[in-house]
Amino acid sequence: MTTPYIMLVDDEVPFVETMSKRLVKRGLKVIAADSGNDALVKLDQDSKVDVIILDVKMPGMDGIETLQEIKKRHPIKEVIMLTGHATVETAIEGMKLGAFDYLMKPCDLDILMSKVQEAFKKKHEHESKIDKARIDKLVLTRGY
Ligand SMILES: [Mg+2]
Numbered sequence: 001m002t003t004p005y006i007m008l009v010d011d012e013v014p015f016v017e018t019m020s021k022r023l024v025k026r027g028l029k030v031i032a033a034d035s036g037n038d039a040l041v042k043l044d045q046d047s048k049v050d051v052i053i054l055d056v057k058m059p060g061m062d063g064i065e066t067l068q069e070i071k072k073r074h075p076i077k078e079v080i081m082l083t084g085h086a087t088v089e090t091a092i093e094g095m096k097l098g099a100f101d102y103l104m105k106p107c108d109l110d111i112l113m114s115k116v117q118e119a120f121k122k123k124h125e126h127e128s129k130i131d132k133a134r135i136d137k138l139v140l141t142r143g144y
Contacts, residue, residue, distance in 0.1 A: 005030075013034055
């Protein structure tokens with residue numbers, strides 16, 4: 001497995017900047033987005049993102065709407081919801097809609113790192129299964 005490529009989505013720009021720096025220091029590759037729409041545009045442009053850390057509460061497209069759109073367009077990417085105490089219920093809703101897990105703000109970096117690694121591993125295993133199924137199908141079709 002390679003290095004996890006993370007997208008951080010949050011409307012609080014100083015938070016995103018600080019977090020990005022800290023995650024890069026920990027060896028992750030990080031791209032930032034400051035809205036749900038920005039995230040979708042950037043995901044369409046750059047298909048290599050593995051895990052998206054997504055703020056629940058954002059103006060415009062909120063976290064749930066963004067999650068649903070991400071899962072529709074990029075079903076294999078894993079999403080971790082980022083929430084404050086007031087919006088835990090929304091994060092749980094997100095997990096029912098396919099989010100991998102949630103993180104409570106302010107984020108403990110060790111917890112964040114371990115959740116990112118878990119999500120990355122899950123995505124990697126999922127992709128490997130799909131690759132294997134493709135090979136199986138190829139073998140079956142060619143009758144080897
Ligand atoms: Mg917010």
